[in-house]
Amino acid sequence: MKTRWIRRLVWLLMLTGGALRAQERPATDSLSPTKDTLRAKPAKENLFDAQHSRRFADYLFRTGQYDYATEEYQRVAFLQPDDAYPRMQIVKAQEGKKDYYRALGYFEMFFPRFDTLQVPFQKEAIKLYVLNGEYGTARKRLWASRLDTTRKHTLNLGITLMEKKWKDALAQYHRRENILRDPVFHQFGLAAQRRLEHRNKSPLLAAGLSAVVPGLGKVYTKNYGDALMSFLFVGLNAWQAWRGFRKQGVRSVHGWIFAGFGVSFYLGNVWGSAKAAKRYNRKLDKAATDEVRAVFEYNL
């Protein structure tokens, strides 16, 4: 009996309390916020403000999502027009994608006046000009920059190497070898020395050798397998042509067909030997410039 009354009392209290709370609530049956509710619950944080966007963009950049990072940095750049950081990060995002052409485009658009830039930005501009193959502009900007003299000479040596002027580069290195202490300068100097240790192959000589003995030009350019194949192709076709002509004279169709193939392979081999020499030289150049390019890309 007592328990029943206690239970009724609890129910009554609960109902009364609910009714009172309902009175405190604004009398509205729509879901749209009223002035009171807006005043009562202000937004605690805006996830799309500059600070949050920047943090998110940094995360995207760190995780290698360069396209998304670029979009997010664009928002930050719009929200903070005086901040150079998001603009620089947009440039760096293009570099992350190895799209140096676009990176330079963004850089020139965001930072049009080179002389007013700070040193890291100037260095970035020089790097982008070098990676885009605009060596003349890179050198002009380098001497106009506020980099220290050691760095200027180092980068100038790097640009000379990228231009494939190996002898000039070595002369530059020897001129300041004992003065400058920059390890990158010595790395560049050694790259020039290593490149000049390997002599270029002459395309004319390679073609001449192949004209004398088919395949010999390719031995000269160290393509021994190609040399063997050329010798076999030309030799076998010539032998078949000789067999045809020996049996049926100059009216031998067999002879003429193989003679045609033989001459074609012979001339192709002469031409190909000259090209192989050029390819050999290009490969040596690439090995040297790749080393310098890696310094410009990752270690500047």
Place this chain on the structure above:
Amino acid sequence: MLWAQGANPPQVPSYIGLTRKGMDAPVHRHDWSGPLRHAHNEAVFVFGLLYWTYKNFISSQDIDSCVFVPSCSTYMILAIQKHGVFIGFLEGMDRLTRCSPFANGHYPINPQARKYEDPVD
């Protein structure tokens, strides 16, 4: 420094093909008549015709055995289109002698095709 505003055009799959019933992969129907249609003189047209014939009736019956990308026949027709009939033909003949297992180590590898990459210079 020129600056192209805007993004690159979207990459649309270039193959034209029918979907074989019950298979997801599209059947590639290559069109080898490009050199024929774009020949700028009679000699290139003749080589284009030879290329078209070879690709449709000879090469299509064989496995893909060239070690290079582009293949030797494509290389020759591209070289002819680029350098003219004489030099292009010589380049093609040289390429045929280079197309062997001895090419190993002399050329970069194209990861998509898993072949040696040797484009026309």
